[in-house]
Amino acid sequence: MEAVGVGKIIAIHSYKGGTGKTLLTVNLAATYARKGKRVCVLDLDFRAPSLQSIFKLNGSEYWLNDYLNGACEINKVLVDYTPQCKCSGQMLVGLANPATEALRDMSSKDRKWEMRALGRLLSLKNTLLNDMELDYLLFDTSPGLQYSSINAIVSADVVLVISTIDASDVEGTRRMTHELYDLFEKKTGILMNKVPIEFLSTPVDRDSVCKRFENTHTLPVLKVIPCFCDVLRAGGTKIFARDDPEHPFTKHLDDIASKVDAF
Amino acid sequence: MGRLDVRNSAILLEKIKESLDRLNEKMEVFIEIQRQGGKPDFVVQDLPEALDVMTLLSLPDHLRKTAVAICKLGHATAEEVSEQTKRARAVESGYLNQLVLMGYLKKERKGRKAFFFVER
Numbered sequence: 402m403e404a405v406g407v408g409k410i411i412a413i414h415s416y417k418g419g420t421g422k423t424l425l426t427v428n429l430a431a432t433y434a435r436k437g438k439r440v441c442v443l444d445l446d447f448r449a450p451s452l453q454s455i456f457k458l459n460g461s462e463y464w465l466n467d468y469l470n471g472a473c474e475i476n477k478v479l480v481d482y483t484p485q486c487k488c489s490g491q492m493l494v495g496l497a498n499p500a501t502e503a504l505r506d507m508s509s510k511d512r513k514w515e516m517r518a519l520g521r522l523l524s525l526k527n528t529l530l531n532d533m534e535l536d537y538l539l540f541d542t543s544p545g546l547q548y549s550s551i552n553a554i555v556s557a558d559v560v561l562v563i564s565t566i567d568a569s570d571v572e573g574t575r576r577m578t579h580e581l582y583d584l585f586e587k588k589t590g591i592l593m594n595k596v597p598i599e600f601l602s603t604p605v606d607r608d609s610v611c612k613r614f615e616n617t618h619t620l621p622v623l624k625v626i627p628c629f630c631d632v633l634r635a636g637g638t639k640i641f642a643r644d645d646p647e648h649p650f651t652k653h654l655d656d657i658a659s660k661v662d663a664f
Numbered sequence: 665m666g667r668l669d670v671r672n673s674a675i676l677l678e679k680i681k682e683s684l685d686r687l688n689e690k691m692e693v694f695i696e697i698q699r700q701g702g703k704p705d706f707v708v709q710d711l712p713e714a715l716d717v718m719t720l721l722s723l724p725d726h727l728r729k730t731a732v733a734i735c736k737l738g739h740a741t742a743e744e745v746s747e748q749t750k751r752a753r754a755v756e757s758g759y760l761n762q763l764v765l766m767g768y769l770k771k772e773r774k775g776r777k778a779f780f781f782v783e784r
Contacts, residue, residue, distance in 0.1 A: 512714040517784045519717060523736055551717040555732065584721060584728065 408530030412557035416573035426541040431642035434488035438536040443495040447507040450497035464498035522556040590623040730759040
């Protein structure tokens, strides 16, 4: 029987690649950890693992691939990032194996394996949120309709979909949320990212952009995040929520974290 | 009535109740099949099918909700599934038995209770 815990599983997904999904995942996790929460981030983007380079970790003896293969338990995969996180909470990280052989192996799994992987992802609610009493479990997923990302969506309590204002991204996101998320009755929020700053110069402009995308998606737009040159310039090497608490990007993350809590 | 008679009657009543429960489950499956227009919207499989996410997506809405609930619960009774889906126990029992017939779920009895699960 499923135990009832207070922790939340958040899957961060997008229709297209390059929307800023991983950066937002890492910074949202750091935001919660800064607030004293116990957080775990898992890299479920097995086609293009990237958390290892962002967190500058050497890796662990086991990868998430091994956990989903049933070769180890989740505690063998997790790396404690709390000392580097400089936070009052706790941050654990689970990495995907970036080796080419591992990428090939993960893309050749059959339906039976995917079914077992779904079972192992679903069981994380018990092991990480209930037994280890973590507050948040964040899944960084592959873009589009991949097995691994749909497994993550089914296992999550809340899904945050990142979209840019690119027309194909907006249309693809709209189709994906209605043809996939609706079927699984997921709590879904949209984050519009990399929006040109001139679209958001006044509060009226911001409201108008927000309303426009809410009408398109018929889903709540939790935040419209401007395109910050500083963030682009950092090239994914800086965790703003940890290193620059006063940066406007970090303030946006604080707001997103509160909205997700109230969701 | 002697103490032995009372105990025998209780055992007999228990057996009758178990038989009625099983009969009820079968009736629920038949009712569900009738509701679908007289024939099942599935083919009974000899080999168990994989209940992966693509299969979940292909299921009709009413069965998908039940299947997702059992995936989350792991091993559960119709009562436990109904608590999660907020639908009536009898409805869930019908859907769960339908998923068993389709080869997606397994069913086992422990005493009077029937448990459903995905064989991974």
